[in-house]
Amino acid sequence: MVDMENLQKIWARGISSNIGAAVKSQDELKQLLTSKVKTSVSQINRNMLIDAIIALAIGVGMIAFTIYLHLENQGFVIASILLVIALLIIHYRVKYRYFNKVGLEAESIKKSIEKLVKQLTLYKKIYFWTIPSLTALLFTIVHILLFNHLIGPWLNNPEFWVWEAVVIPITASVFLIVKLLFNYMYGKQLMQLKGYLKELGD
Amino acid sequence: MEQEFLEVIDENQRIIHKVCKVYARTIEAHNDLFQEILLQLWKSWGNFKYHSKVSTWMYRVALNTAITHAKKEMRIKDKRQELADETIFQSKPEAYEQDDFDKLQLAINKLSKPDKAIILLYLEQHSYKDIAGMMGITETNVGAKINRIKNKLKGIMNG
Numbered sequence: 001m002v003d004m005e006n007l008q009k010i011w012a013r014g015i016s017s018n019i020g021a022a023v024k025s026q027d028e029l030k031q032l033l034t035s036k037v038k039t040s041v042s043q044i045n046r047n048m049l050i051d052a053i054i055a056l057a058i059g060v061g062m063i064a065f066t067i068y069l070h071l072e073n074q075g076f077v078i079a080s081i082l083l084v085i086a087l088l089i090i091h092y093r094v095k096y097r098y099f100n101k102v103g104l105e106a107e108s109i110k111k112s113i114e115k116l117v118k119q120l121t122l123y124k125k126i127y128f129w130t131i132p133s134l135t136a137l138l139f140t141i142v143h144i145l146l147f148n149h150l151i152g153p154w155l156n157n158p159e160f161w162v163w164e165a166v167v168i169p170i171t172a173s174v175f176l177i178v179k180l181l182f183n184y185m186y187g188k189q190l191m192q193l194k195g196y197l198k199e200l201g202d
Numbered sequence: 203m204e205q206e207f208l209e210v211i212d213e214n215q216r217i218i219h220k221v222c223k224v225y226a227r228t229i230e231a232h233n234d235l236f237q238e239i240l241l242q243l244w245k246s247w248g249n250f251k252y253h254s255k256v257s258t259w260m261y262r263v264a265l266n267t268a269i270t271h272a273k274k275e276m277r278i279k280d281k282r283q284e285l286a287d288e289t290i291f292q293s294k295p296e297a298y299e300q301d302d303f304d305k306l307q308l309a310i311n312k313l314s315k316p317d318k319a320i321i322l323l324y325l326e327q328h329s330y331k332d333i334a335g336m337m338g339i340t341e342t343n344v345g346a347k348i349n350r351i352k353n354k355l356k357g358i359m360n361g
Contacts, residue, residue, distance in 0.1 A: 007306065007352070011325040014303025019219040022232070026212045033208075033244055036237045108338025109319060112266045196269065199316050200339055 051092040059085040066142075073145050080141050084134055091130070095123070110200045113193050120190050127182055132175040139167050207247050210256055211240065217260045218243075224310055224322050225268040235268060242267045262336055265319045302359075309358035313351065320344065321351050 024032070059081050066077045107115065143164060147154040154160040211218075218239050219232075226232040243263050250259050310318060316337075323333045330348075334341045 007355070008325055008327055010302045010306055014301070014306070015220060015223065018303070019216060019223060022219050022236075023215060026208050029208055029211055029215070029240070030204075032237050033240050036241045037244070107262075107266075108336055109262070109266055109269060109316070110338030113270065116270055193270065196314070196316050199314060200337065 052089050055085050055088040055092075069146065069149070073148075077142060077145055080138065084138055087134065110197070113197050113200070117190065117193050117197060120186055120193070124182055124186070124190070127178060128175065131178050132171045135174045136167050136171045139170055140164065143167075207244060211243065214256055214260055217257060218264050220322065220326065221261070221264040221268050223307070224318050225315070227311060235271070238271055239264045239267045258332070258336065261323065265322075265336070269315045269319060305359045306355070309355045312358055313354065317347070317351050317354075320347050321355070324348050324351075 062081050063078050066074055066081070143160075144154050147157070147160050147163075151157065151159070218236055221239065222232045222235045226235045243260065246259075246263055310321060313321065320333060320337060323336060328336075330341045330344045333344045337344070339347075
């Protein structure tokens with residue numbers, strides 16, 4: 001039977017002999033820190049690069065398609081696509097800066113978890129609304145320009161609105177994909193953090 | 203700045219090791235977490251400015267990192283935790299003869315992340331007031347939680 005009144009003594013006796021071998025010299029600490037900083041920065045850069053490449057590849061594909069269609073307002077369509085790409089790249093940049101600046105120093109553990117939950121929830125909302133909205137906007141712009149080019153004035157043409165209705169399932173699908181993606185990336189962490197908060201509740 | 207930081211860490215690195223000991227079960231996980239905590243301490247070093255005790259700052263950052271850090275490789279290691287526990291027992295067939303510290307460590311491993319933080323601070327003989335400040339909960343709650351955690355540990359260790 002372990003004496004529960006002596007837990008602190010048991011711990012003190014055991015821990016000092018247990019971590020003795022793991023203690024590092026100042027040079028080792030410096031090496032560890034340097035390699036970790038480098039890995040961390042290169043990881044962020046690699047993730048950003050992958051995100052940017054994907055955004056650019058999609059954008060270039062869309063631009064190529066626009067050129068292939070010989071649209072009247074090609075310049076405007078390309079500018080719109082480039083704007084969306086720029087927004088996506090800015091979003092990735094903000095995202096990585098944001099998640100790497102979570103301050104852990106000044107606050108209590110509960111506050112830090114609350115802050116992280118708040119940030120993730122806010123990010124979730126932005127993610128859920130921005131990407132489907134941008135998709136719907138881009139679809140509508142391309143649809144208007146294509147309709148103008150191939151058929152004629154779009155505003156009072158019922159055929160335009162019939163085709164425009166496609167934007168609803170497209171946006172809904174994008175929303176679902178975004179939701180699945182977010183849950184895959186942060187869902188478990190968010191749930192765990194909320195659980196910890198509940199546990200720490202007064 | 204870096205030299206001063208390294209000196210402070212060097213003098214107090216046992217704090218990081220203790221946190222790692224509580225949150226990581228394999229040597230690999232221990233080293234990963236140690237490096238991550240070191241990085242987070244370095245990131246927050248600029249804002250620290252000795253407004254609180256070095257040890258308090260280090261515990262806060264280290265525990266925050268251990269609780270909120272959820273890397274993929276750690277999740278993979280989580281799946282190996284049961285196996286790691288078994289290995290500890292298997293390497294010592296006379297498991298029932300393990301010393302109390304091993305039993306305590308294994309029992310702590312079964313606690314939730316916030317409970318691990320509270321019990322570590324308690325075992326390190328921090329006052330209820332300090333624990334309340336670091337955890338962001340009331341002193342009364344700290345007392346209640348420590349009693350509950352001790353009962354849990356008792357159940358695991360003596361059960």
